[in-house]
Amino acid sequence: xxRHADRQALAVRFGATDIVEERGDAGxxxxxxxxxxxxxxxxxxxxxxxxxxDQAIRATRPGGHVGFVGVSHGVSLDGQGLFxxxxxxxxxxxxxRRFLPKLIQLIWDGAIDPGVVFDLTLPLEDAAEGYKxxxxxxxxxxxxxx
Numbered sequence: 001x002x003r004h005a006d007r008q009a010l011a012v013r014f015g016a017t018d019i020v021e022e023r024g025d026a027g028x029x030x031x032x033x034x035x036x037x038x039x040x041x042x043x044x045x046x047x048x049x050x051x052x053x054d055q056a057i058r059a060t061r062p063g064g065h066v067g068f069v070g071v072s073h074g075v076s077l078d079g080q081g082l083f084x085x086x087x088x089x090x091x092x093x094x095x096x097r098r099f100l101p102k103l104i105q106l107i108w109d110g111a112i113d114p115g116v117v118f119d120l121t122l123p124l125e126d127a128a129e130g131y132k133x134x135x136x137x138x139x140x141x142x143x144x145x146x
Contacts, residue, residue, distance in 0.1 A: 001019075001020045001021070001022075001023075001027060002019060002020075002021065003021045004137075004140075006119065006140075007140060010116065010117065010140075013116070018034055020034070023051070023055065024051065024055060027055055027059065028055060028058045028059045031059040032059070035061065038061040039058075039059055039060050039061035039062075039064060040059055040060055040061060040064060041060075041061060041064045041065070042060075042064060042065045042066075042067070043056045043057075043059055043060045043064070043065070043066045043067070044056075044066075044067050044068075044069060045066055045067070045068040045069070046068070046069045046070060048068075048070050048071065048072045048073055048075070049072075049073070049074070049075065050074060050075050050076070053068065053072060053075045053077070056068070057081075057082065057085050057087055057089070058085070060085070060087045061087075062085070062086035062087065063086060063087070063088075064087050064088070065087065065088045065089075065090060066087055066088070066089050066090070067090045067091060068089070068090070068091035069091070069094070072091075077089075115143075117140060117141045118140075118141050118142065118143040119139050119140050119141065119142075120133055120138070120139035120141075120142045120143070121142070121143045121144075121145060122142055122143075122144055122145070123144070123145055123146075124144045124145065124146050126144075127144055130142035130144060
């Protein structure tokens with residue numbers, strides 16, 4: 001789900017087959033339309049807002065899974081609504097050290113290029129500006145250099 005052409009192009013590069021620009025009720029309806037009325041089997045919520053979490057849960061089919069990454073801020077869950085949605089909700093700290101050796105090898109071998117997600121490069125001393133750019137949606141990911 002994206003409204004930004006550069007992010008949409010990156011999603012397609014990584015295998016996305018459909019791009020949904022709608023949000024909220026319209027976004028959920030579009031997901032249901034694309035899935036024959038069922039909803040998505042698996043959804044990743046990576047924004048961390050109430051609206052994004054609600055949309056993720058409602059766009060997931062009964063029995064499906066929502067994985068949230070990062071730490072949500074200001075999000076509260078309606079227990080009864082989650083119960084009747086019949087979705088599995090998963091989140092928590094990522095075991096980075098478990099995956100790091102394999103990921104580093106994949107990068108070293110040229111199998112993946114993590115650099116394509118960076119759309120702004122700043123010196124380390126401008127890290128605060130990098131966070132501001134991401135918060136204001138002027139950047140997706142910022143590469144800090146020394």
